[in-house]
Amino acid sequence: MISVTNVQKQYRDGDTTVHALRGVSLSIEQGEFISIAGPSGSGKTTLLNLIGCIDTATAGEISIDGRAVAGCGKRELAAIRREKLGFVFQSFNLIPVLTAFENVAFSLTLTGTPDAEARERTMRILDEVGLAGMEDRRPSQLSGGQQQRVAVARALVKEPTVVLADEPTANLDSRTGHAILELMVEMNRRHNTTFVFSTHDQMVMDYARRLTMLHDGEIVSDERRSA
Ligand SMILES: Nc1ncnc2c1ncn2[C@@H]1O[C@H](COP(=O)(O)OP(=O)(O)OP(=O)(O)O)[C@@H](O)[C@H]1O
Numbered sequence: 001m002i003s004v005t006n007v008q009k010q011y012r013d014g015d016t017t018v019h020a021l022r023g024v025s026l027s028i029e030q031g032e033f034i035s036i037a038g039p040s041g042s043g044k045t046t047l048l049n050l051i052g053c054i055d056t057a058t059a060g061e062i063s064i065d066g067r068a069v070a071g072c073g074k075r076e077l078a079a080i081r082r083e084k085l086g087f088v089f090q091s092f093n094l095i096p097v098l099t100a101f102e103n104v105a106f107s108l109t110l111t112g113t114p115d116a117e118a119r120e121r122t123m124r125i126l127d128e129v130g131l132a133g134m135e136d137r138r139p140s141q142l143s144g145g146q147q148q149r150v151a152v153a154r155a156l157v158k159e160p161t162v163v164l165a166d167e168p169t170a171n172l173d174s175r176t177g178h179a180i181l182e183l184m185v186e187m188n189r190r191h192n193t194t195f196v197f198s199t200h201d202q203m204v205m206d207y208a209r210r211l212t213m214l215h216d217g218e219i220v221s222d223e224r225r226s227a
């Protein structure tokens with residue numbers, strides 16, 4: 001369902017070139033629960049951004065659902081992002097002037113969900129991530145961990161085919177981290193949603209059924225384990 005073939009990514013930094021990914025190939029099936037681990041700077045965020053059509057590769061190919069991303073125009077990419085992908089970013093990317101409720105409901109409004117249904121689904125997911133009663137707060141009125149949970153709720157509420165989560169537990173205490181991972185496991189089981197995480201967190205790696213290690217822009221190991 002996601003196929004990454006010999007992908008390279010270089011960033012220009014003044015007159016030096018940073019080789020963030022050096023020929024990465026990876027194939028991810030629908031319903032996988034995969035964690036991409038590796039030291040800081042190894043290319044995890046870069047890889048998620050490429051899979052998420054947020055950035056484009058310098059070389060190589062990425063396809064989602066059999067569609068080569070490189071051949072898609074801007075509008076097509078936006079449609080793939082909106083309809084198939086849910087994101088949890090390392091830096092949340094919440095809209096500061098919107099409340100928790102509005103930040104989550106917004107992604108349903110974008111896909112044309114009727115108001116009453118959007119309202120119900122938003123309230124339910126906010127409750128599931130433990131934010132009942134905080135719907136009307138803006139991000140600045142929430143702790144880092146609470147903002148993270150709003151970001152997770154926003155990604156999950158659309159019930160996307162693929163959820164890409166960059167360090168989803170980075171700002172959470174271990175209890176909240178477990179709760180959110182359990183919620184993702186449940187969604188994976190119920191809807192066969194594909195989850196792709198990047199992480200440093202052993203807890204996330206323990207939940208993953210496949211662990212791919214990056215080092216200096218290359219995959220150094222890729223292991224599946226039984227559930
Ligand atoms: N926009 C950019 N311009 C220049 N270099 C970049 C840019 N983004 C990332 N890099 C570099 O690319 C490499 C990979 O970065 P990336 O963010 O993918 O690592 P990461 O594995 O997600 O690290 P972390 O665990 O710290 O989040 C690093 O050397 C980083 O400095």
Ligand SMILES: [Mg+2]
Nearest residue numbers: 044045090166
């Ligand atoms: Mg990163």
